[in-house]
Amino acid sequence: MKISSMYVSELSSAKHVFQNYHFCRGNSNRRKTRLGVIVNGKGSYIYLDKRLEVSAGEVVFIPENIYCYSEWRGEPEIEVVYVSCFMHYDGLSYEPQIISRDKEIADQILQIAELLSTDEQTEILEAYAQFYHLLQAILPKMIPSNIAFGKTLLEAIEYITNHYDKKLSVAELAKKCCTSESTLYHLFQKELGQSPVKFLNSIRINVAIEYLENANYSVSTISRLVGFSSENHFRKVFFEFTGSTPLKFRKSRQTSAT
Numbered sequence: 292m293k294i295s296s297m298y299v300s301e302l303s304s305a306k307h308v309f310q311n312y313h314f315c316r317g318n319s320n321r322r323k324t325r326l327g328v329i330v331n332g333k334g335s336y337i338y339l340d341k342r343l344e345v346s347a348g349e350v351v352f353i354p355e356n357i358y359c360y361s362e363w364r365g366e367p368e369i370e371v372v373y374v375s376c377f378m379h380y381d382g383l384s385y386e387p388q389i390i391s392r393d394k395e396i397a398d399q400i401l402q403i404a405e406l407l408s409t410d411e412q413t414e415i416l417e418a419y420a421q422f423y424h425l426l427q428a429i430l431p432k433m434i435p436s437n438i439a440f441g442k443t444l445l446e447a448i449e450y451i452t453n454h455y456d457k458k459l460s461v462a463e464l465a466k467k468c469c470t471s472e473s474t475l476y477h478l479f480q481k482e483l484g485q486s487p488v489k490f491l492n493s494i495r496i497n498v499a500i501e502y503l504e505n506a507n508y509s510v511s512t513i514s515r516l517v518g519f520s521s522e523n524h525f526r527k528v529f530f531e532f533t534g535s536t537p538l539k540f541r542k543s544r545q546t547s548a549t
Contacts, residue, residue: 492528
């Protein structure tokens, strides 16, 4: 591993606790690199055309340069603790991966998160010191990736994830990204293994699943909330992704939760 220089900035922590099921779009405009400890529950990080399955006790690395959304399930509780930062380094790139099931590493991350939860300058400085020691231990174990997205594709992904609930065409998306429709389609197929429309619909359907499981909205309302202009079209796309109708899907999840 060869890195000419590296430092971290804006170190922060967050604890996420949910019951039974949670879907996260991961659409922050200031995504950070995250080191996470899965305390309870299990989940999937979905990125590109891949899924990274994780479970309690595992430590994960989620880089800031790859759009990644996630789904979580717990019986009944889901708890994930993250330590996040902007990582500045040259020479390597990574994709989401499980680092280890090492309890010592997990405990270190939890301790850093605890230090960051205060406003005491000495404890925040200690958190940075411990974080650098942690990187020294885990970076040699990580698997580098050759994934390197261009600015156009990153802009397109960002725009879709922030506007999935609006009427959105490939022509409009290409215009926003200052490129042609054919170029945009080629970029999505080459790098993500899917068309821009399929990527958009995957976001919409996953948000629809969250509504079906956690809200009492009608199918018609959910269809509108996630950006479909037609309820029939929503039902068709939902079936393509899940193999079920929205109402049958909701009923099956309600039955499994009891």
